[in-house]
Amino acid sequence: MEAEIKEKIVSMEKPHMEAPPDWQPVIMGILCNWCSYAGSDLTGTSRIQYPPNIRIIRVPCSSRVDPWFIIKSLQTIADGVLISGCHPGDCHYISGNYYARRRFLVTKKLLNFVGFHENRVQFSWVSAAEGAKFAKVVTKVTEDIRKLGPLHLYKKENS
Amino acid sequence: MTKLTYFPGCSAHGTSEEFDSTLKLVMKTLGVEMEELPDWNCCGATSAHVMTENLALALPLRNLVLAERLPNKTMGIACASCYSRMKTTKVEMDSHPELAKKINSTIVEEGEYKGVVDVKSMLQFFYEDIGPEAIAEKVVYPLKGLKVACYYGCLLTRPKSVTQFDSPEYPISMDRIMEALGAKPTAFDFKTECCGASFSISDTEIVLSLSGTILEMARESGAHAIVVACPLCQSNLDMRQPDIDKKAGTKYNIPVLYITQLMALAFGYPLKDLKPAKHIIPIEPALAHIGEEIETPEEKKKPRKVVEAESEVE
Amino acid sequence: MDYTKQIQDIAGRLFSEGKIDIFIGYRNTGFDENQVPVLIHQYKDVDQLLFTDKSVFNLANYLKYEHTRNKRVGLIVKGCDSRALNLMLTESQVKRENLYIIGIACEGVVNETGEKAQNCVECMMPDAVVYDELLGSATGKREYQVNADIRELDEKTLTDRVEYFEEIFENCIRCNACRHSCPLCYCAKCCIDQETATLFHGANTTSSAFHALMTWSLHLAGRCVDCRNCEKACPIHLPLHLLHKLNEKVIYENFQEHLAGMTEGDRGAFYKYSLSDPDDFIL
């Protein structure tokens, strides 16, 4: 029990701030058009259910994702961010996701360093055929963030 | 003066002592100091590796570990089987450290294997560390006129992944050395064919047929003698010849010499140092050809291959 | 480490030979023993110049402003400065042929309390990597080492780090001195203060500081040369190097790269990739 609490404290940004009872996390999902967005469509057409907390934005390629989209999301409504692109080697634009991968890693670590739990920002490769995987990923991310509770860090005051 | 750890193996001290003795003479002339590995043990060929892998690795490993006690960085091995076993073990040990630990633990009192000593067959040592040119310099009695079929046997160049030396299918190192001695290596296709050594005792019939073809091809190629660098090859081809003749009704009379015997001869050692008595097939008739003129028509023809052919003007 | 004499000679020579229009160096503040950068336009002023272990600033920074653009400039660069300069050359912000570079094989500069500055203690490349002439004797590259403060913070719990950084971002007054002092922040219009209300908010809030500093450090990730001009410029002495050093650490650990700007043409870790980059953090 004590260990559990300790774990909780260590793993949370602001342990003293409890989530309101009816709280639902908001997750900003940024998906590349050719693999992950198509994959998420497939999840729909095959009626695979997943938690309704994610809000999806479509971009042409994961390499279009500028780190400050993530920062911006965290500053405003989002309690977490999920970014998804094509598997390495499958990029519709040849090499986009390789550049993205480097940026993502550094961004994730930097955010974690300044106080965001590493699960706040997550990444995945989801191909156009992986409808089931997309559902799995979203479920996992949603649950991770639900555990972490609402995000209070550096929220933009006027929103 | 180059130094070399010498691993004779059981045959060099038995059936093939003419190899051993001439080897020592040759090395003296070449200015190589040979130091016999103290307290060396059986390499395990071929019985060990058909029974248990660990033993087949442990036996050679002990020799390797002993060799590491000496300052020399190369161990020259007379017998092809010993060479094969040692080199195989070395490669295995170097590529699988955890296996090395395991096997090493069985001979722990000998010390730890470091993998610092290189393992070479005598042929490889002559070819790589001495080199045909250096050998040619030492020749005082060129073997001109002697046509020899160079027989490498199965283990000196194979498997390539282990030996990392010469070509596994059509090696040329011994031929080069023979040329250096002034002898003429013949176009001999059965350089690496199996002589049946492992059936030498268990199923002689096979040996007779296999060695038979080798002898036949050697004669086909016009060779006066067969040169080998492996005691088992020698004993098979030499010792079995009468039986082969009896079985196939042939009369080959092709002496089978060690590379070191011919080297010794060319380096000016008297015939008796070659220990002719050790041979079943007398070697003198073949050596009598030394000094003859050789006619080789096909040499005069131009090669047909496109790549090297350059233009000629009428 | 005192190259005052040599530098005055060189600068004098350059002016008398008419090789340069401007020389960027250091001079005494005049009211204490600290130094400030100085731009010299004529021969007679060279005796102001000096170089000691108090010559802390990265002079490459002054190449990004109007008054040195397309002028023939002589300047002094220490190891870190020279790598910043290299990046500016790579990103075609300056023309090599316009520069006469005095490289220093640096022995480290001191901080305001007088002992050797942290970045000099941890320096991985003290010698100038691009120069026309080199003063001092080169000692070469050194092993990568993790910044002491980073190591310390990494051991803290997340909650502690939150408190630590919240204070930093809270104290930041968004004066942008850090940006102006950084030779690699040369953008004509910086993304951080483009006044498009929804994109960013100019307002001085913890949130905006967080946004600004994060974006800024990410734009310098794989490029920062750890000259600490930003920290020297910061009026409230925020430990800005933490962000940069963290990025450097992550990049070193994952892409085996550190020491930005070692060679001209190398743009830094974000502008290349390897098929074998870490993939395990991705679901």
Added chain:
Amino acid sequence: MARVGVFVCFCGANIADFVDVPAVTEEAKKIKEVKYAIEYKYMCSDPGQQMIRDAIVQHRLTSVVVAACSPRMHEKTFRKALSDAGMNPYLLEVANIREHSSWVHQKDKKAATEKASDLIRMAVAKSIANEQLHEISVPVTKRALVIGGGIAGIQAALDIADARIPVVLVEKSPSIGGRMAQLDETFPTLDCSQCILTPKMVDVASHPFIELLPYSEVMELDGYVGNYKAKIKRKASYVNFDTCTGCGACWQKCPVKVPNEFNMGIDKRKAIYSPFPQAVPNKPVIDAEHCTMLLKGKCGICAKVCEKGSIDYTMQDEIVEREIGAVVVATGYDLWDPSPYEEYGVGRYKDIITSLEFERMVSANGPTGGVPVRPSDGKVPKRVVFIKCVGSRDEAKGIEYCSKICCMYTAKHAILLHHKVHDSHAYIFYMDIRAAGKGYEEFVKRAQVETGATYLRGRVSKIYKKGENLMVRGEDAQLGQVVEVEADLVVLATAIYPYKDNPDLARLLGISYDKYGYLSEAHPKLRPVETAKAGIYLAGCTQAPKDIPDTVAQASAAAAKVCGLFAGDTLKKDPMISTVNTEFCTGCQNCVTVCPYQAIVTEEIPLGHGSKEMRIVAKVNEGVCQGCGSCVAICRSMAIDLAGFTDMQIINEIVSI
């Protein structure tokens, strides 16, 4: 002030059952920019689209949001609706409330409804930042470049030219014809290769729309689809083709003999030569590497005997430039070098030859007048051993892949041998017989029955010389025993392998190639003719081993692609590409580095208004840009933006909820 119209679709029950559509519409109405919101059963239906068109006009909408199925589904449909109503189609945004809400949250209508509303809010926010975009039209130069004058190149060139599109056909050797010209008869019909090929070669030469550049090589290719510029090197032939009549006096008198490449070095040609009698063009060239006049300045006989005085020893290589719109690469194949098979004695025995050498021997116009002979002694071989898969399907010594044609041509060789030497016998060592193709299996049967050739299933382990002949030792896997065949001649079916300069060519064209050097197609199944680079197509063995029918088919396919590309006067392109704001651009050129299509170049612009000083800025080549946005994300000064996915649009989406 933005005036957004929101149109929510029931999609029958698909959306309505799990999302409270009327509630969503009410929510949408609350957004201040939304001036009009309505729901309907099927927005994609005609009446649905009509509602949109009417609303655009009535409510003077500045942008439209359709909340329905995935944009990947009906975006085009609704865009069309907008443009029909006289509105720029790119002012449309689609909120995906079916795939992303109703279908995936069927157990929680409340949450699904909330999510739908949010998705609409985001779409509305984005649409406010939408700009009017216009399809980009790129001009096309309607001229095709075909690289390689083998059957693939010839076919492609003819098909394109017949569509009245000019073609530049570049061939590196003095004559077109390629490998097929070396063949005798072709499977499975045994019609003579020359008879079917030479007419096509002549067509090429005489075709008004084909410019034939023999003895030439492509040096450079700049530009992008529809607008390439090719630099082509015309190697010095030292013969003036305009005046030369091809009489042949020169090469009859030339004293220098050189191994004849066309006949695989079996016989000799002269230093001034035309590769074969039916060559097109039938003009000789001087082989500078061997001509004694060019090497040592002695001889000059050809010049003396040439009545037309067409010989010009001073001729130099010249570079010609051609503006072209599309490229067909058809550089064909080379033979894999079998020398690793030392146990076969390759290179040691003259009587071991490759199948192409055999092909030349049995060819009617070949060096031996159509009779196979032993290179060693010129005797006609009676017992010929054919070994298949030499190099092919051999990971140890050769390459993994199957060369595809060897099974067939070896069967053909058996037949040809039988025709030329009636009392001969063929032994064929094979691994499998792969005769997939129209009339192929029948052909192999025919070979077996007609010639009585002995097919031995198994690999050959050794070839050695016994007297005059070769002993071929192999395994007969079906009998499970070792067999030895005495042979007068051994023919190795060596693997097909790409030319070793294929990778250089690929780099020069900016296309990719595999580990062997075969040029890579864009998609192995669905785009087998295109390369990843727009406007560059593949034909024949340069892409993978192929037989003649497949090669011709692919060549025609490539031609069809080229004609399709040239159908309009301009190429239409999606306007969602990057644009540079030169005011912000610092000229750091990071975008140039990361662009996967080399679509970004630099240009110099004045520092300020009317200033003499210049500065470098990035410039996007809209013909090449594919709109991935890599450059946008790495641009620190935000000088580059991606139309359709601008920073503004995306941030709007993020902050809208």
